[in-house]
Amino acid sequence: MDRTETHDAELPKAEQTGSGQPDRGQDQAEPREGSRLYKEIVEWIKALAIAGLLVFVIRWFLFAPFIVDGPSMQPNFETGERLIVNKILYDFREPKRGEVVVFHVPEENRDFIKRVIGVPGDSVRLEGDDLYINGVKFEEPYIREAIERARAAGEPAFNLGDDFPNAIVQESTVPEGMILAFGDNRRNSKDSRMIGFVPLENVIGRADFIFWPIGKVGFINHSAPVPAAE
Numbered sequence: 001m002d003r004t005e006t007h008d009a010e011l012p013k014a015e016q017t018g019s020g021q022p023d024r025g026q027d028q029a030e031p032r033e034g035s036r037l038y039k040e041i042v043e044w045i046k047a048l049a050i051a052g053l054l055v056f057v058i059r060w061f062l063f064a065p066f067i068v069d070g071p072s073m074q075p076n077f078e079t080g081e082r083l084i085v086n087k088i089l090y091d092f093r094e095p096k097r098g099e100v101v102v103f104h105v106p107e108e109n110r111d112f113i114k115r116v117i118g119v120p121g122d123s124v125r126l127e128g129d130d131l132y133i134n135g136v137k138f139e140e141p142y143i144r145e146a147i148e149r150a151r152a153a154g155e156p157a158f159n160l161g162d163d164f165p166n167a168i169v170q171e172s173t174v175p176e177g178m179i180l181a182f183g184d185n186r187r188n189s190k191d192s193r194m195i196g197f198v199p200l201e202n203v204i205g206r207a208d209f210i211f212w213p214i215g216k217v218g219f220i221n222h223s224a225p226v227p228a229a230e
Helices: 025-062 141-152
Strands: 063-067 082-086 100-105 110-118 123-127 130-133 136-139 168-173 178-182 203-212
Touching (some): 063 203
Antiparallel strands (some): 063 082, 082 203, 100 110, 123 130
């Protein structure tokens, strides 16, 4: 009996990969890569948005840069120095004597940097280099060396100058909601002796950190006036 050989019809086979699996990489690579790139872009946008929001919050509500302009705070601060101002501190408490603050002067349409000398309720009197608060003579450690140098040079007072003949300040009491602020260089400082008491609402914040020049980087020392030794 003749036997007829039969052969199963060979079906087309999918191309095999080295692992024996159909090669779908070419079809799927592009969607996977595109999806990954899209996710990375979204993540970058989120990160930049968060960073921008943080910068905005920090800049407008927490801290702000300030550039010293002028000699009014010498010898402790020089023109061109860059500071960081703490804007949130005085939301929790009022300024204290000796703190270096930045405040806005509407009449000048600019910001001043000065040192707090009197707080609400203080009666303050200035006679040359002698500061009196509530009838008690106070020393000012932040300008002690400058005063000593001026006296050693034969000058009558450090806080006396021809252009600023206001070394004498009659006794006056700081009202509620105000501060009395002087420049450390009182012979050349436009401060409360000219512009009057500073409303607390105009105080921007406390100067807390010097970040330029590099040689002076560091936190600011807010030395307060202390009662003079008898």
